[in-house]
Amino acid sequence: MAIVQVPASSLADVPPGPYVCQQVHAEGQDAVRLKRLGVCQGRMIELVGRGDPMIVKIGASRVGLSRQLAKLVVVDSVSDSKSSPPSPSLPETLPASAF
Amino acid sequence: MPASDDVTAPPVVLLVGNPNVGKTSLFNALAGMRAKTANYPGITVDLRKAMIHVAAVDKDSRCQATNEIELVDLPGLYSLETASPEEEVAARSICGEFRGELSRLPDAVVVVVDATNLARTLVLAGEILDQNLPTIIAVNLIDAAESSGTEIQFAELSEKLGCPVIPVSARKARGLGELREAIYELTKPSKPQLPIARQPCVAGCSGCPFAARFEWADGVAGASVRHTPGKGVKLEWLDRLLTSRGIGLAALLGVMLSVFFLIFSLADVPMSAIEDGFGWAGEVVGNLLPTSPLSTLIWLPIATGISMSVFALAYWLNETKWTRTSTSIALVTSLVIGCLPLEDFRSLAIDGVIGGVAGVVVFLPQICILFFFITLLEDSGYMARGAFVMERLMRRVGLPGKAFVPMLSAHACAIPGIMAARTIETWRDRLVTILVLPLLTCSARLPVYVMVAALLFGDSPWKASLMFAGAYLLGLLAAFSTAFLLKKTVVPGEAAPLVLELPNYRMPSLRNAWFTTVERATVFLRGAGTTILLISVVLWALATYPKLPDDRTFSTEQEQAQAALEYSMAGRVGQIVEPVFKPLGFDWKIDVGILTSFAAREVLVSTLSIVYGLGEDGAEEPAGLVETLRRQRHPDGTLVFSTATGLSLLVFFVLAMQCLPTQVVTKRETGSWRWAIFQFVYMTVMAYVAALVVYQSLAAAGYA
Numbered sequence A: 001m002a003i004v005q006v007p008a009s010s011l012a013d014v015p016p017g018p019y020v021c022q023q024v025h026a027e028g029q030d031a032v033r034l035k036r037l038g039v040c041q042g043r044m045i046e047l048v049g050r051g052d053p054m055i056v057k058i059g060a061s062r063v064g065l066s067r068q069l070a071k072l073v074v075v076d077s078v079s080d081s082k083s084s085p086p087s088p089s090l091p092e093t094l095p096a097s098a099f
Numbered sequence B: 001m002p003a004s005d006d007v008t009a010p011p012v013v014l015l016v017g018n019p020n021v022g023k024t025s026l027f028n029a030l031a032g033m034r035a036k037t038a039n040y041p042g043i044t045v046d047l048r049k050a051m052i053h054v055a056a057v058d059k060d061s062r063c064q065a066t067n068e069i070e071l072v073d074l075p076g077l078y079s080l081e082t083a084s085p086e087e088e089v090a091a092r093s094i095c096g097e098f099r100g101e102l103s104r105l106p107d108a109v110v111v112v113v114d115a116t117n118l119a120r121t122l123v124l125a126g127e128i129l130d131q132n133l134p135t136i137i138a139v140n141l142i143d144a145a146e147s148s149g150t151e152i153q154f155a156e157l158s159e160k161l162g163c164p165v166i167p168v169s170a171r172k173a174r175g176l177g178e179l180r181e182a183i184y185e186l187t188k189p190s191k192p193q194l195p196i197a198r199q200p201c202v203a204g205c206s207g208c209p210f211a212a213r214f215e216w217a218d219g220v221a222g223a224s225v226r227h228t229p230g231k232g233v234k235l236e237w238l239d240r241l242l243t244s245r246g247i248g249l250a251a252l253l254g255v256m257l258s259v260f261f262l263i264f265s266l267a268d269v270p271m272s273a274i275e276d277g278f279g280w281a282g283e284v285v286g287n288l289l290p291t292s293p294l295s296t297l298i299w300l301p302i303a304t305g306i307s308m309s310v311f312a313l314a315y316w317l318n319e320t321k322w323t324r325t326s327t328s329i330a331l332v333t334s335l336v337i338g339c340l341p342l343e344d345f346r347s348l349a350i351d352g353v354i355g356g357v358a359g360v361v362v363f364l365p366q367i368c369i370l371f372f373f374i375t376l377l378e379d380s381g382y383m384a385r386g387a388f389v390m391e392r393l394m395r396r397v398g399l400p401g402k403a404f405v406p407m408l409s410a411h412a413c414a415i416p417g418i419m420a421a422r423t424i425e426t427w428r429d430r431l432v433t434i435l436v437l438p439l440l441t442c443s444a445r446l447p448v449y450v451m452v453a454a455l456l457f458g459d460s461p462w463k464a465s466l467m468f469a470g471a472y473l474l475g476l477l478a479a480f481s482t483a484f485l486l487k488k489t490v491v492p493g494e495a496a497p498l499v500l501e502l503p504n505y506r507m508p509s510l511r512n513a514w515f516t517t518v519e520r521a522t523v524f525l526r527g528a529g530t531t532i533l534l535i536s537v538v539l540w541a542l543a544t545y546p547k548l549p550d551d552r553t554f555s556t557e558q559e560q561a562q563a564a565l566e567y568s569m570a571g572r573v574g575q576i577v578e579p580v581f582k583p584l585g586f587d588w589k590i591d592v593g594i595l596t597s598f599a600a601r602e603v604l605v606s607t608l609s610i611v612y613g614l615g616e617d618g619a620e621e622p623a624g625l626v627e628t629l630r631r632q633r634h635p636d637g638t639l640v641f642s643t644a645t646g647l648s649l650l651v652f653f654v655l656a657m658q659c660l661p662t663q664v665v666t667k668r669e670t671g672s673w674r675w676a677i678f679q680f681v682y683m684t685v686m687a688y689v690a691a692l693v694v695y696q697s698l699a700a701a702g703y704a
Ligand SMILES: Nc1nc2c(ncn2[C@@H]2O[C@H](COP(=O)(O)OP(=O)(O)OP(=O)(O)O)[C@@H](O)[C@H]2O)c(=O)[nH]1
Pocket: B017, B018, B019, B020, B021, B022, B023, B024, B025, B026, B075, B076, B077, B140, B141, B142, B143, B144, B168, B169, B170, B171, B172, B378, B379, B380, B506, B507, B508, B509, B512
């Protein structure tokens, strides 16, 4: 039903909005640096501002992310992902406080 | 088990947590001014430690049980899987794997989490709980969480996590007593036996371990946090502005200019106070020293003793151990100094030691002000936005956006800049940043710029300010082009792509900024002060010996000083290297100035004043010095300080590496002299070539 959405595309090419991270193709240090901030499989990522670097919101924290790394992050839009996000997405239970 | 075989060693308690959750604030709140900065062996990471008392809260305070523990503030880390040397140290300390001071498992770990971002900061807590160490979770920033309408059920949280959970606010000093008590419970003499067997937070090993941890943290946080929507300030609009392309850059420029304005306007008074203070100290010492020679029997022990105490002070500051080598160096040097004639001793004490130390300490106010404002900006959360905005520009030359904070600092002094480069995660990026930092105009260059400006453009203020702006720009341009060239050659590769948390905006705390400033200033003085002392004594010796033969007489003191310098080692070397610098338009007198300015650049001004026969005091009266310099002529009648020579001298000082203390810090931060030498060679070659081009082309155009 989601005709407009390409099922999986990289975070670098999508319009702002909430996404589910499908896969992270980064390797080595880059992978660690992404994953420990929450950019890993199955997590919710909201793209806030496009550009290079771009701003994404993961849970209650905002992260500046270079386009080069964003290209390695495969995301799916929330509405047409078959499996619902594995955990209740954070903003529903714990909205950003200071922002 | 935590090896307490050494009964006297107090229990070690680590403060662990994500960056920016308030570990340092909590540490300061618990330890006050008792903090000591220790350096980790092998890797340059400053760890802050303090001995504090923890106590059981008891009705009767007389029989209250207390315990002394060693609290350690670790660098922030996101996960035990590390991505930078600082995180590596933190992670290894937790696992007790570090050789050196923290070679044992900690006796307890306090994991600091952020109440306003509980889910994310609990991820690390989960990892640490799995280490099965005695753990306390301190939920910091509860004041901020409350005012934004977040409520946390601490009892529930504690049950879920299986460890004590203490709500605290480092800012408002709330919950500190409870935290002390909890630490006491875990570290008291009859502490529970290890290993603690906890349920693993994350079961199974399939899939991404990080995802599993995040899920677990979401679950725990979700169950114990209630949020009242609509409370608290929203600053998203501000963030959008500050990270945007145009306005963000303009804001950054505005912030940087205001910091500089503040540095230069506020530092004036303390700087002249310090100068006066050292001048006064020199006079006092001069008066204290006997004027007529004492018998050697009395004088030798006195002078040796004074010199030994200076050594003891320097060793203590620099944390040099009294090994056989260092003790014999101190002893032999002190004996030699004891044998000096009285006049020489006086000159060594006043010009060499006091004057040399004054040369560094005078920049301390600027450096402190810089540290203070940078800490405020960092605490407010703005610096991350600055790095984000700069990333766009700096990436192109192979520098990371985070290099912008060190570059800002380096405009006051390269040394704090190089130390600030530690926030850059990857080694390659850190190295490139360190290598180019000394090209930026530091305040020690300013006296030289002022002199050249007065010399060449004394009658036209706008030309002088143009020259100043040009010198700053030249430094920046040189730094960026060097970074670009390094990327293509010596340090290949691109800057690591940006992944940077943009922390919530917070009201910075003055108290914290003050603590940080004092601490960093101490580190600066310890590191640079002793080097400067050594260099100024060596340079003093070079400019004093060999002494003029006694049979020569002079009509004035100035003439004698001039002749003495000419006759000294420094003067001779200046004459030897004259052919080398001739193509840049420098005569041997300027060369002597360049040689002596290796201790610190601003020394050029006072050296020139001596070589041109004005005496020491000439430098204090710039007008007099400039007038004298303007009159100088080569033997063939042409002006010494022509436009061409002046500008060539300026360009040389913008680009050359003339600061041994900086080199010592480069060596320390990069771990080898190799990079310090590389830095020296490339900068000096670049300075020489640039000054050559400037002089020769201006001379060809008739400005010589
Ligand atoms: N409102 C409030 N702000 C706090 C509290 N504790 C710390 N802060 C602020 O949080 C910011 C970060 O504090 P730091 O103590 O530097 O954090 P840190 O964990 O040491 O950070 P890193 O050393 O970078 O890992 C500062 O602006 C503090 O003023 C608190 O209890 N309440």
